[in-house]
Structures are given as structure tokens and as C-alpha cells.
Amino acid sequence: MKAENPRQIGARVQRFEDTRLLSGAARYIDDIRLPNTLHLSFVRAQVAHGRILEIDTFGLEDIGYPTWVFTGEDIGNLSMKAHQDYPEMQYSEQPLLARDVVRFVGEPVAAVLAEDPYRAEDAAELVFVDYDPLPVVGTMDQARDASIPPIFEGWKNSMFVERQMKGGDLEAARAQAAHVIRRTYRNQRQAGVPMECRGVVAHYTPGDRMLTVWSSTQMPHLVRTYIAEELDLPEARIRVIAPDVGGGFGIKGQVFGEEVLVAWLAIKTGRPVKWIEDRREHLVASLHARDHEHTLEAYVSDDGRLLGLWADISVDVGAYSTFPFTAAGDPGMAAKVMPGPYDFQAYEATFRGFATNKCPIGTYRGVARPSAVFSQERLMDDIAREIGMDPIAFRLRNVIREFPYKNVLGFTYDPGSYAESLEKIRDVLADDIAAAEASKSSATTRTGVGIACFVEQTAHGTPDFTRRRVPIETGYISARVEMQPDGTVVIGLGLQSHGQGLETTMAQVAADALGVLPETIFVRHGDTLTSPYSMGTWGSRGGPLGGGAVHMASMQIAEKLKVLAAHEMQADKDAITLYGGRAYVTDNPDRFVEIRTLARHALRNVENLPEGMIPGLEAEFSLDGPRDGTYANAVHAAVVEIDVPTGKMKLKRFVVVEDCGTILNPLVVDGQVRGGVVQGIGSALFEHFVYDAECQPLTTSFADYLMPQAPEIPDIEVHHIETPTPLTPLGAKGLGEGGAIGPAAAIANAVSNALDVEVSETPLKASAIWHLSAHLRGEA
Amino acid sequence: MTMTETTLTVNGQTRTLDVEPRRLLADVIRQEFDIAGVHIGCAHGACGCCTVHIDGTPRLSCLTFAVQCDGRDIKTVESLGGFDATHVLQLAFKSEHGLQCGYCTPGFLMTLVPYVEENVARGTLPSDEDIREAMSGNICRCTGYHGIVAAVRKAIGDQIGGGQ
The missing domain is CATH 3.30.365.10 (Aldehyde oxidase/xanthine dehydrogenase, molybdopterin binding domain)
Structure with a gap:
């Protein structure tokens, strides 16, 4: 089911999003500003492994302005849990704010809120945490050393997991080999380091009982589900928006504890709460x-x-x-x-x-x-x-x-x-x-x-996810394509674009299927309220699966446009071509009807529709990978x-x-x-x-x-x-x-x-x- | 906290504010002037994201206190080509794919606009090596710099004529 006139796919189209990004009109997470906001600054662990003896907030009492402080004791059992359901995997979870023990430098220990970001930082500096140091597991060699206790109580060794994969007869290969070459190779710890750090803004509005969370994330739907499950909220009343995102590279393709915590704090305080990660926090405590x-x-x-x-x-x-x-x-x-x-x-x-x-690693x-x-x-x-x-x-x-x-x-x-x-x-x-x-x-x-x-x-x-039993069970991408009464098109895309140019490439894909110009297609993404449920942007899936989903949904609309055009021109549906904003009879392009006219008929002047045709020009498609x-x-x-x-x-x-x-x-x-x-x-x-x-x-x-x-x-x-x-x-x-x-x-x-x-x-x-x-x- | 009366002109808008001496120019531009084209990438002067012009010269607004700029004329990326981004260098960034996520882009533009103008005034097309050196104070994590170098070359070349 290929597009009939692939003119846009494969073309070197300049990106539509660029004008916004070049002019200063883009809006990133720190540009989300709400009245009455409380700004969050974290107190983070300064030792790599230690038992928390005391968190002293006495210094805040005469600071001279209002502050709010939350520690692990205040947040109940809220945590990040990321377990694979294998018997070999040893269980761990990370409280959103450390309880009892800290396990890496930079781990959040207390959340301090104030009405100004500078003051929140000042206040956080007045919180003193006393630790009883614990033995550090600092290297893989130390992790292999049975005399050093694992960093989680009850673990039998310092491994999250150890498993095997095999295929074929290795013994036979070994026996036949003329050469056996054995080497050890190492790659250092590094990270994606997007130029924009992470950040979260959350706001609960009691009128519509809606929690809105803005986060610099690659996977808004997964953030929404995690927040809903952890905070026991109806998912229908949570909206997660990724605004313009200043680079991700996989680093923002995780759900982070801060996203859940900021949401919880917004509900708890009844005010918008904002956290903008600084560069030091990013380098030591986001993701390696x-x-x-x-x-x-x-x-x-x-x-x-x-x-x-x-x-x-x-x-x-x-x-x-x-x-x-x-x-x-x-x-x-x-x-x-x-x-x-x-x-x-x-x-x-x-x-x-x-x-x-050390800081947890991830994608x-x-x-x-x-x-x-x-x-x-x-x-x-x-x-x-x-x-x-x-x-x-x-x-x-x-x-x-x-x-x-x-x-x-x-x-x-x-x-x-x-x-x-x-x-x-x-x-x-x-x-x-x-x-x-x-x-x-x-x-x-x-x-x-x-x-x-x-x-x-x-x-x-x-199946690849099922096999791994990861807490992300699938990787399908969805898109909803809607043609408006004037023939312009909105795509609600389950992907999130943070530099990949999806506002352009997805419009190119839909344009070929629908026979309209890509400039008339508005790609909305990164917002759970405007996009069908989807797994987000990661794993090099945007082109093949996101593009595929947009194509399949667009082809469904194209099919309906052709039926309608055939009806209006008294022609055979299979003899209709969509191109250049027109639906025309393929071997007689002078017999045509404007696509925008068809759209008007499909959505407004429905008295013109063929008998039995349902009004509307929209389609949704979820595409799983092979x-x-x-x-x-x-x-x-x-x-x-x-x-x-x-x-x-x-x-x-x-x-x-x-x-x-x-x-x-x-x-x-x-x-x-x-x-x-x-x-x-x-x-x-x-x-x-x-x-x-x-x-x-x-x-x-x-x-x-x-x-x-x-x-x-x-x-x-x-x-x-x-x-x-x-x-x-x-x-x-x-x-x-x-x-x-x-x-x-x-x-x-x-x-x-x-x-x-x-x-x-x-x-x-x-x-x-x-x-x-x-x-x-x-x-x- | 002591406040200092400070008069700033940002993109032609002049305002007199009471500012804490410790407030960064970047923060004051963003918050008091409601201008979003100044991005903070590191807040320690290493990445160039926050570059603005102070009296016509590229400066790091994360290493500058607002009170240091009393009476100064400050320009941000918004001043270049408006919401349609029509400045010759902005158009070249677009045609040569000199940006992806866009976060570092205002800083690159503000660093490179005077460089482009100087070369156009001299009528010289610099070498790629020279162009790369001109942007050595800015970090881009998306493009690998390739498109940015091409954009600078195009913006200068198109203006001096006979450019490649």
C-alpha cells in the first residue's frame, strides 16, 4: 500500500520547525511560566553510600521568606521501580527522596520549595544532612569482591542480573578452530548530555480535576502512566506535555523520579511547582x-x-x-x-x-x-x-x-x-x-x-519486548490524521520530536498519501491530550514506525476521499488520483475536484455524501514493528x-x-x-x-x-x-x-x-x- | 536583599528595574523582559548557549550580572529576523540544516552574526578551519557542526557574490 505519487518522500524539504527554533519563538521547559509557582531545589547526597542519620532543616526557620521542605519520610512509599520479571534479577527500587540510605552522589534527599528559584537554592543550602558512611562499591572489580557487601540489603551478590544467551554448538566451533583469539575491551562511562538539561513543571487545577505536567521528555505517555500508577490517579485526568525539547539522545527517554515527585508536590501544595535541573545535577545525577x-x-x-x-x-x-x-x-x-x-x-x-x-546508567x-x-x-x-x-x-x-x-x-x-x-x-x-x-x-x-x-x-x-520482560511491554507508534473542512491536515503524533525534524518528515509522508502540500499539514506531538497513546521517541523507530503509522492512517483518509471524488465525478474510485490538492480522474486530469472541496463536503455539506458514508475525515493507526x-x-x-x-x-x-x-x-x-x-x-x-x-x-x-x-x-x-x-x-x-x-x-x-x-x-x-x-x- | 537600580535596553525596549546584584543577565532578560531566546546550557560559561550582544559584542549572559549592564544596549536572537527568522544567517541555518533541537541555536547565531558581517565587509570567504575556530566557544550536541559551518559559508558567500 504505497503512496501513488511519492514526490515528498525522499525530497530534501527544509524543516518547518526551524523558523520557530531560529527566531527565539520556541518554548522549552524553562519557558513554561505559571503565576504563583513554587520553585524546587533539591538537597542531594554528598556521599556515595551512607545511612542518613539526620536531616537538619533548622536553618530555614529564620530565613525570612516562606519555604516548604519534604524528605523521604514525607512522601510515603513513592519510588521508581524498574524490574524485569526474571528469577535471576535482584529487586531494587529508588525512593523519590532517599529513605534511610543514599547510594550515589547526587541522589535526591530533600525537596526544598520557595517562591523564587534563587531563594529555593539558598534555602536548600541551609539543609544539612548527616550520614554514617557505608562501604563503597566503586568499581566492577569491587562488585565482584564477595568481601564487600552489596549496596542493597538482602542481595546475595552485587549483580542486578546475570544471564546467558546461546545458539549453535560452540564446542564444535572451538574444536574446529585453527585460531583462538581472546581479548578484553572496555568503554568508559559517558552520557548523551543534551544542551538543555531536564526540567518538570506541574500544575493541578481542581476545577477540572486535571493534573498537567510539562516535562522535557521523549516519552510523555509513559510519564503519564507512571505518574497515574504511582500517585493512584485516573490517567484520564493527567495531561503530560513535552514542550520544545533541547536534545534527548535517549537520556530523556526514561521516566524519572523528579517527574513523579514534582507532580506529587503540585497536588500537595496546591500550587504550580517547577524544577529546572542545573548542569551539575545533570552531569552527576540524571543518567549515565x-x-x-x-x-x-x-x-x-x-x-x-x-x-x-x-x-x-x-x-x-x-x-x-x-x-x-x-x-x-x-x-x-x-x-x-x-x-x-x-x-x-x-x-x-x-x-x-x-x-x-554511581549514577544509574540508561539509554x-x-x-x-x-x-x-x-x-x-x-x-x-x-x-x-x-x-x-x-x-x-x-x-x-x-x-x-x-x-x-x-x-x-x-x-x-x-x-x-x-x-x-x-x-x-x-x-x-x-x-x-x-x-x-x-x-x-x-x-x-x-x-x-x-x-x-x-x-x-x-x-x-x-515479541522482542515480551522476550525481555521489560516494564515497557511494546514499542508501537500511533498517529491520528484529521483533515479539516478547509483541506488542511492535523496529525496527532505519538512520537515526540526533539531535533529529528518530525514536524517536517511526517508531513511529507502524509502529503504523498493525501495529495496535498506538506506545508498544509500541522504535526502536533509530545502532548498526551492531542496524540493517541504511544511509546515515545527512542530506539530509531520514528521513521519506520511513526512514518508508517502516519502513512497508513493517511491512506485510509485518501481512500475515503477517492470514494467521495468518484461519487461526485461519476467515476470509478480506482481511477482517481490524489495529487496537487486535487482528486482527478487518472487518465483525464481535467476532470477533477479540489481536495478541500471534498473535505468541506465530508465535514460540513454532508448532504452531498454517498448514501451510507459517515461524515468526517479522520483515521488513526498504530503500527507495531516486525x-x-x-x-x-x-x-x-x-x-x-x-x-x-x-x-x-x-x-x-x-x-x-x-x-x-x-x-x-x-x-x-x-x-x-x-x-x-x-x-x-x-x-x-x-x-x-x-x-x-x-x-x-x-x-x-x-x-x-x-x-x-x-x-x-x-x-x-x-x-x-x-x-x-x-x-x-x-x-x-x-x-x-x-x-x-x-x-x-x-x-x-x-x-x-x-x-x-x-x-x-x-x-x-x-x-x-x-x-x-x-x-x-x-x-x- | 539589597536592590540596585538598573536600566537595561533589550531589543529596543528600555526598562529601569530594581535588581539583586547576584541576578544573572540571562535570568533578568528571560524573566523581566519575557524573552525566551536566551537559553542557559551550563551557567558556567562553557557552552555559549546564552550568548547575547552587549553594545554589539557577543557576551555570555550567564557570566554577566544584570547590574553590570546598567545603561547598556542588549540584543537577543529575537532582534535578528523577527518571528519569520529572515536574517541571512538564519535562512542559511535552515537551508544547510545547521540546527536540530534548536537549543544551542540562538547562541550560535549571536556568536556568528558579527563574524559573518566582518567577513562580508572585508569581502573574504574564510576557510572552514577559520569558521570552525569562530564557533569554538559554542557547543552543539545535535548537528556535529557540519551544517553550521556550511550555513556560515553560505551566508558569507551569498553576500560577497561568487560564493561557493
Whole structure:
């Protein structure tokens, strides 16, 4: 059921939302201002692990202005619960305000309200909390140490979860192997760090018994459901609105305790309550990501075929399980995706998430895949090096070429372009590969080329969630499309757009189906009152599933328009084309009726409708993903130049060959890829949340947590191969996250190639390059 | 709390306010003038989101107290091209996809408008390296800077003629 005239889909349409964002007319969470608001400032834990002895609020008594203070004792049992229903998973929950024990620096301990944000901060500073320190579990090694008590009472060890995945006969693969290659790889703790911090405003209006919550979130419906369940309120009386959201990257794709607490405080105080997170809070206490350690063992035949893979995956998940993807999300995802784009049928993985006294981790663009691909693709280079093969040739020998392909864990891959992408990148990089080879004789300047080849499972359907027993049971996306009496269109979209350009791309999709201009389509999103229930924007689902839902709903309206047009023109319905604002007889375009006229008839002058036709032009569609999802693929390549005497490295070139199926808007696709790549470059080179031995965070400002800035970054070259998937209505696969998945592996491989050393961890800061190049300076 | 009488002109609107000395210029512009185009990204002078013009020069409004600006002329992104965002650099940001979530965008625009104007006045199209250096005080987390560099190149190139 494709659109008949795909003129908008695939066009480089400039974004409609840009005018608002460029002019200062956009409204973000801090721009939501209500009269009589109380401003919230948190008292947060200053020790990583401690028992709360006393919370002293005496200083507020003579502060000279009204304040309100709430502690864990005041809020009953309100908490965040994010449990996977597996017997292996140990239970944890995080009270919205700590009760008895704090488990990471930055955990909220008390909520202080005042009528001015500066005064709320002043007041919070006068609250003193006395702690009895408890032993800190600060690293994965300490979490493995049975002599250090777990951070939750009653736990048998310091693991949220430890499970296994397997497929095929690994013993046989091991027995047949001519080469056994075992390596350990690590990725540091980092995060998405959107430029806008989080924030929540809540207001309860007794007249309509309505609780309205504004939050800088990617998933308003899930926030609504969690608040309703936790506060025991009817969901019909809660409206959650995500205003303009200043970046998310998965970090805002969680339900946070602050969202529930601010809602509760608004009801409790009877006044609007507002909390705007500051940057320090964001860096220490919102959500971290990655922090993986993988030991892999590959079994390889003497002719360079990968026979099997063994994996041991550990993730430092921090102090709590986060909702809805849980503490098992990252470890499980790493185990699931580790087989990647390669053809082998024996695999065994053990994966675990350790509980430590650090900020909880959760989803960040790529979700475990940047780490998994780092390990997988470093391993491919290390194998190639060990068995004396060219890394691209070794991948080409092992990459999946026939589709559909059922992988070792039983996931079916839809058609992709793995080998073509590798061949394409080899052509594009020919000169760089030659330059790298030539630089091998230089003692001062080395050039290296590294690639990363990967697949990304996107838009997976409900069975994938059921299997994982996560507290998010599905990932469908819904859209409601309504044509107005003047022929303009409103889309109530269950997605939330925070930079992806959905106000444009979704209008393009509907425009093709309805035969109208995308400028006449208004995409409303991020508001539970105007959108059908939906799971929000995450997991690279917006294009394939959101676009698919908009398309399917629009096609239902198109069908009705055609019936109506056929009736009015005395023609056959199947002979009607919708295009250019007209419904016309396909082989005689002069016989037409304006679509806006049809809309007027359908909604107002209903006396003109065919007998039995129900008035109205609206349709809703909920689109679930295919069982195993659809697999986007890409190859990333980095070219680096290293000055051996100083260890200074320059990223000279970064090239992407990607295949996300049907491209809805190349402007947006290229932007998503490039933005993701630069975040991945940050992961590879700069970004690192550092804790000291007492689990005090040392990276608490942008002076310590370093993100890519313009001068360090080259132009990102993007090449496309389009292999539309048969599994989604428009042939689109997900692409929002892919850019961030490959860079750490590609850059590490380039460094390895340049220096002729194995690289086992990120970030590759200047000091790391200095150490890795020591042998070339005769120091090792 | 002692208040200090401060006269600010923001986008042509002049008001005399009693301001606590510790209030940041960013907060006063946002709250007292009801202007939302000043965004706070870090509040410690590292990201450039809050950049405004003070007497024509780009400054960080999160590192400036409002009382320091008594008598000064302040411009925010709203002053560039109105609600239709018609400034040449705004249009170039749009055509070259120099923004995604838009949060850092006003800061980039306010940093780069004088840079574009200087280069146009000189009639020179700077190198990409130079353009990247000009925005080294601003962090964008969405675009990877690619579209912003292209937008600056286009805005200068189109104005000096024969631009690429």
C-alpha cells in the first residue's frame, strides 16, 4: 500500500520547525511560566553510600521568606521501580527522596520549595544532612569482591542480573578452530548530555480535576502512566506535555523520579511547582551510559572463517535500575547484538549488570551497541592482524550476503547491503589506505585507517519486548490524521520530536498519501491530550514506525476521499488520483475536484455524501514493528594522523556508508548521521565520567566533561545505499542512532592501524595515544 | 536583599528595574523582559548557549550580572529576523540544516552574526578551519557542526557574490 505519487518522500524539504527554533519563538521547559509557582531545589547526597542519620532543616526557620521542605519520610512509599520479571534479577527500587540510605552522589534527599528559584537554592543550602558512611562499591572489580557487601540489603551478590544467551554448538566451533583469539575491551562511562538539561513543571487545577505536567521528555505517555500508577490517579485526568525539547539522545527517554515527585508536590501544595535541573545535577545525577567491559573469544578456521564466538559481558549499571529499560537493558542488548553482521552459527554469551555507588546508567544513542560494536570490530581487526589478513578482506569473507538471514540467536535479518558497503568504503578510502601503508616506515608521522561494520536492529516488534520482560511491554507508534473542512491536515503524533525534524518528515509522508502540500499539514506531538497513546521517541523507530503509522492512517483518509471524488465525478474510485490538492480522474486530469472541496463536503455539506458514508475525515493507526525488527547497516571509517614525538592525533577524515532503507528526507538523514557520528567521536576521544575511590564524581562541569567542539571535527562524509525493507510500510529502517554506533570502533581501529598496536579501551585521549605510541619512540 | 537600580535596553525596549546584584543577565532578560531566546546550557560559561550582544559584542549572559549592564544596549536572537527568522544567517541555518533541537541555536547565531558581517565587509570567504575556530566557544550536541559551518559559508558567500 504505497503512496501513488511519492514526490515528498525522499525530497530534501527544509524543516518547518526551524523558523520557530531560529527566531527565539520556541518554548522549552524553562519557558513554561505559571503565576504563583513554587520553585524546587533539591538537597542531594554528598556521599556515595551512607545511612542518613539526620536531616537538619533548622536553618530555614529564620530565613525570612516562606519555604516548604519534604524528605523521604514525607512522601510515603513513592519510588521508581524498574524490574524485569526474571528469577535471576535482584529487586531494587529508588525512593523519590532517599529513605534511610543514599547510594550515589547526587541522589535526591530533600525537596526544598520557595517562591523564587534563587531563594529555593539558598534555602536548600541551609539543609544539612548527616550520614554514617557505608562501604563503597566503586568499581566492577569491587562488585565482584564477595568481601564487600552489596549496596542493597538482602542481595546475595552485587549483580542486578546475570544471564546467558546461546545458539549453535560452540564446542564444535572451538574444536574446529585453527585460531583462538581472546581479548578484553572496555568503554568508559559517558552520557548523551543534551544542551538543555531536564526540567518538570506541574500544575493541578481542581476545577477540572486535571493534573498537567510539562516535562522535557521523549516519552510523555509513559510519564503519564507512571505518574497515574504511582500517585493512584485516573490517567484520564493527567495531561503530560513535552514542550520544545533541547536534545534527548535517549537520556530523556526514561521516566524519572523528579517527574513523579514534582507532580506529587503540585497536588500537595496546591500550587504550580517547577524544577529546572542545573548542569551539575545533570552531569552527576540524571543518567549515565556505557561503562562496559567485554571479554570475547573467537574461533576462526585456517581460511579466515569465523566459526563461533564466546562473550563475557559486564556493565557497571550504577546504583539503581532505571525505568523502563532497566538495569538489564545494556548488558542484555550487548549480548544480543554481539553477533553483528557476520555469518557464524555458534555463540554463547554471559551478561551481567553490576550495582555500584554511581549514577544509574540508561539509554544513550545506540544503547550498548557502540560498546558491542567497539568490541566486535576491534576483535575483527585483532583477528585479521593475528592471522595475517587485510581487515576489509577478512570482513568480506565473513559478512552475511544472503537474505533473509537467520542469525545464531534466531533473529531474522531483512535485506541489507553489508558487502556492498564494505566494498564502497574500500573504494572511497583507497588513497588513505595507501598513505597509511606508506607511513609505516615513518618514525614521526603515522597515518591509520580504521573501519567499523555493523548492523542495527531497529523498530523491533512486541515479541522482542515480551522476550525481555521489560516494564515497557511494546514499542508501537500511533498517529491520528484529521483533515479539516478547509483541506488542511492535523496529525496527532505519538512520537515526540526533539531535533529529528518530525514536524517536517511526517508531513511529507502524509502529503504523498493525501495529495496535498506538506506545508498544509500541522504535526502536533509530545502532548498526551492531542496524540493517541504511544511509546515515545527512542530506539530509531520514528521513521519506520511513526512514518508508517502516519502513512497508513493517511491512506485510509485518501481512500475515503477517492470514494467521495468518484461519487461526485461519476467515476470509478480506482481511477482517481490524489495529487496537487486535487482528486482527478487518472487518465483525464481535467476532470477533477479540489481536495478541500471534498473535505468541506465530508465535514460540513454532508448532504452531498454517498448514501451510507459517515461524515468526517479522520483515521488513526498504530503500527507495531516486525517481530525481529528491521536491520539497518553501515560502515564507518576513520583516518587519523598521529605525530609520534608528541602523541598528538588529528582526525583527518570520517566517512560513513549507510543503508537505512527508504530515505524520507535526505537533509534530515544526513543530519542525524553526522550528529550521531560526532557524538561517537566524543565517546572515542574525549567524554569520560570519572569517579574517585570514594565514588565522588570528578567530572561535574563542562570544564571536566569534554565534548567535541567544532575545531576538532572534520566534515563528515556520508554515502547512501538504499535497500528498502519489505517489513515496514514505507521501506524505511531506523537511522537515528546509527551514527553514534561506529565511531569508537573505527577510530580505535585507525589508531591500531597507525601505530601497529592493539587498542583495548576508550577514550583515546592524548595521554592514551602517547602511551600507545611509546614503542615507536623507543620507550617500550 | 539589597536592590540596585538598573536600566537595561533589550531589543529596543528600555526598562529601569530594581535588581539583586547576584541576578544573572540571562535570568533578568528571560524573566523581566519575557524573552525566551536566551537559553542557559551550563551557567558556567562553557557552552555559549546564552550568548547575547552587549553594545554589539557577543557576551555570555550567564557570566554577566544584570547590574553590570546598567545603561547598556542588549540584543537577543529575537532582534535578528523577527518571528519569520529572515536574517541571512538564519535562512542559511535552515537551508544547510545547521540546527536540530534548536537549543544551542540562538547562541550560535549571536556568536556568528558579527563574524559573518566582518567577513562580508572585508569581502573574504574564510576557510572552514577559520569558521570552525569562530564557533569554538559554542557547543552543539545535535548537528556535529557540519551544517553550521556550511550555513556560515553560505551566508558569507551569498553576500560577497561568487560564493561557493
